[in-house]
Amino acid sequence: xxxxxxxxxxxxxxxxxxxxxxxxxxxxxxxxxxxxxxxxxxxxxxxxxxxxxxxxxxxxxxxxxxxxxxxxxxxxxxxxxxxxxxxxxxxxxxxxxxxxxxxxxxxxxxxxxxxxxxxxxxxxxxxxxxxxxxxxxxxxxxxxxxxxxxxxxxxxxxxxxxxxxxxxxxxxxxxxxxxxxxxxxxxxxxxxxxxxxxxxxxxxxxxxxxxxxxxxxxxxxxxxxx
Numbered sequence: 092x093x094x095x096x097x098x099x100x101x102x103x104x105x106x107x108x109x110x111x112x113x114x115x116x117x118x119x120x121x122x123x124x125x126x127x128x129x130x131x132x133x134x135x136x137x138x139x140x141x142x143x144x145x146x147x148x149x150x151x152x153x154x155x156x157x158x159x160x161x162x163x164x165x166x167x168x169x170x171x172x173x174x175x176x177x178x179x180x181x182x183x184x185x186x187x188x189x190x191x192x193x194x195x196x197x198x199x200x201x202x203x204x205x206x207x208x209x210x211x212x213x214x215x216x217x218x219x220x221x222x223x224x225x226x227x228x229x230x231x232x233x234x235x236x237x238x239x240x241x242x243x244x245x246x247x248x249x250x251x252x253x254x255x256x257x258x259x260x261x262x263x264x265x266x267x268x269x270x271x272x273x274x275x276x277x278x279x280x281x282x283x284x285x286x287x288x289x290x291x292x293x294x295x296x297x298x299x300x301x302x303x304x305x306x307x308x309x310x311x312x313x314x315x316x317x
Contacts, residue, residue: 100134101142102291107176111166114175114291116142121295142173144312145293149175152292155260161253163288164280180280180287184241186222187231187278189250191215191258194273196298215255249286250279257288265299268315270306273298 093105093113103115119142122135146168153165164177192199195211199218219236220228236242242250254277262272275297278290294308294315306314 101145110179112177112179114177116146116173116175116291118142138309141309141312143170144316145291145295146170146173146175148293148312148315149291152257152261152264153288155264156257156288159256159260161256161288162285175291177289178282178287180282180289182278182280182289183236183246184221184239187236187241188220188222188228189254189277189279190218190220190274191254191277192218192274193258193262193271196273199274215258217251217254219250246281246286253279253286253288257292261292261297264315268317270299270301270311270314273300 093107095103096106096112097104100121101117101119103117105113105115107113118137118139119134120136120138125136147170150165150168153163156163157165164180166176166178168175192213193215195203195207195209195213199213199216200207200209218230220230222228231239231241233244233247236247237244257277258272258275261275265272275292277288277292277296280287280289294311297311299306299311301314
């Protein structure tokens with residue numbers, strides 16, 4: 092028996108009898124006025140097959156990451172059912188996004204354009220934001236996370252190191268396909284004292300360029316598996 096725990100925008104979460112969870116990937120996408128946009132906070136359209144593509148990419152990277160000795164919540168996947176079984180890792184706080192940046196674009200450039208040129212190289216720069224649509228996903232520092240009781244210094248250092256290693260794994264795979272990763276967004280959780288990569292690793296969570304041109308998430312998914 093499985094029981095619905097949470098109904099999300101692009102995935103539903105079920106509890107399993109063995110104590111793990113099942114993620115059901117859906118074809119619903121975030122967007123506005125029928126246009127796909129991973130940055131939007133509401134479901135805007137349905138694209139047939141997008142759930143399975145997101146699951147395929149997530150499984151592909153989770154397997155690579157596991158082989159590199161990095162812990163993730165991934166247990167197994169059923170492509171036909173478009174589901175993924177995961178460990179019951181607890182998220183940090185009420186939701187924390189971890190961004191790793193290799194190039195100065197997006198919100199980083201908007202904040203710091205007085206100090207850096209667009210597209211300038213960044214040394215796998217890691218920043219964290221609270222998931223809060225109403226407050227614009229505010230940035231938070233390592234000291235802030237500790238003061239607020241969300242994450243201690245040891246956990247922060249583990250998350251930062253894992254983020255940088257995983258980013259390089261994803262970037263290497265993109266380079267094999269003639270593309271470049273500019274930035275990527277992750278989520279982490281913990282089981283006991285151990286930190287795990289959680290959620291998914293799909294095209295909507297990353298910004299990728301080819302020949303200097305931005306590759307939209309749907310095109311990226313197609314190019315990746317060609």
